[in-house]
Amino acid sequence: MSDLLRDLWYFAATSAELKRGKMFRREILGEPVVLGRDDEGRAFALRDICPHRAVPLSAGRIESTNGVQTVECPYHGWRFGTQDGICKQIPSLVDGQPYEAGRIRVRNFATHEANGIVLVFVSADARFAGEPPPPPEFGLKELSEPKFVIHRIFAATMDNAIVGLMDPAHVPYVHNQWWWRPPSTGKKLKEKSFVPRERGWAIERHQPASNSLAYKWLFGGQVTTEISFMLPGYRWEVVETPKARLFTLTCLTPENEGSTRITQITYWRDAPLLDVMKPILIPAGREFLDQDGRMVDLQNSGLAYSPSMLWIDDIDVQAKWYLKLKREWTKSREEGREFVNPIEPATLKWMS
Ligand code: FES
Ligand SMILES: [Fe+2]
Structure with a gap:
């Protein structure tokens, strides 16, 4: 369980969290990261440890250095480019001292900002400074502004x-x-067809479960949904009618081995009923996540004894696929080859 995947894009923050000229610290895959937005409006992510004497850069400030946006360390004023992490200034140096600021670099993480969210590329090689692969494509299209965002840290x-x-x-x-x-709903037989998709799978477009009252009430008859999963930890669900679209994107980012940030970003368009209901939807969404969080806490009291766990068909097949995808990702990296999705199309059945 101690094999966090790298060379992938992870959710870092929402666009709204990154205020121009401000920054804050967040732990991502066991690294402290300073996330911020420079005075030119660009998001940035740097390792939050000054290479000089380890003070968090997030405690400093954003300054322009000869026209380049930099973060200034609060201890001795070294300045690092927001976009490349390269040191642009060591204020204490006098002429003739042989240090070249430009040879010092704090790790920087490539960022990608779209649809109101900011992703960071976490490379396996901490010194990686090349062009990252393209960021994941969720199909958010015109949904540029999240309607609301909820998050929770799971002790998992x-x-x-x-x-x-x-x-x-x-x-x-x-x-x-x-x-x-x-x-009182009772359980029904569910039968869903799954297809492999880029680094994951999808439950192909289908009518949502007849026993989820809320969808029925909100969208009426012609609703279809599609649910997708992609490594390292994205799950998205699209609920659509010929007119309206509701999109829920759940992003998981490990803080470290034992703690995982879950962020749920909800978008919609042409659903006036949802606009009216927003004040109810937010606490409802929180309650959902809290219910899962409480179960995680309960589970931890069992996991403390390192039991083995059981995976049964068909209900745990997706869990097995996830582990299979992870193994293939790691192997493809080790062997320096393209990732090959190991999942075969399948129909899974269960009662729920
Ligand atoms: S610790 Fe950052 S400049 Fe010295
Ligand atoms: Fe749940």
Whole structure:
């Protein structure tokens, strides 16, 4: 479980969290990262440890240095380019001292900002300074502004957090509030066809479960949904009618081996009923995530004894796929070759 995947893009923050001229510290894959937005409006991510004497750069300030946006360390004023991490200035140097600021660099993470979210590329090689691969494509298209965002830190490994998220069998037990899945609903046979997709899979477009009251009420008859998963930890669900679109993107980013940040970003368009309901949807979304979080905490009291776990068909097949995808990702990196999706199209059945 201690194998966090690298050479991939991870969710870092929402665009709204990055205020111009401000920065803050966040842990990502065991690294302290200063996330910010420079005075030219560009997002940046640097390792939050000054290469001089380890003070967090996030405690400094953003300054322009000869026309280049830099972060100034609060201890001795060294300045690092927001976009390349290269040291642009060592204020204490006098003529003739042989240090070249430009040879010192703090690790910088490539960023990609679109649709109101900021991703960072976490390379396996900390000194990587090349062109990162293209960022993941979720199909958000015209949905440029999140309607709301909720997040929670789970006291869980990335693997356990992901497996918990994609597990359909817990829904009738954990999320059984009256407006979503009242206990009186009863279980039904679910049969869904899965297809491999880029670094993951999708449940092909289908009618949503007839027992989710909320969808029925909000969207009426002709609703279809599609659910997708992609490494390292993205799950998105599109609910669509010929007119309206609701898009929920869940991003998991490990803070470290034992802690995982879950961010749920919700978008929609042409759904006036949702606009009216926004004040209810936000606490409802939080409650969903809290229900999962409480189950994670309970699970930890068992995991403390390192039990082995059981994976059964068909309900845990997605969990097995996730682990399979991870193994293939790691292997393809080791062997320096293209990733080959190991998943075969399949129809899975379960009661939930
Ligand atoms: S510790 Fe950052 S400049 Fe000295
Ligand atoms: Fe859940």
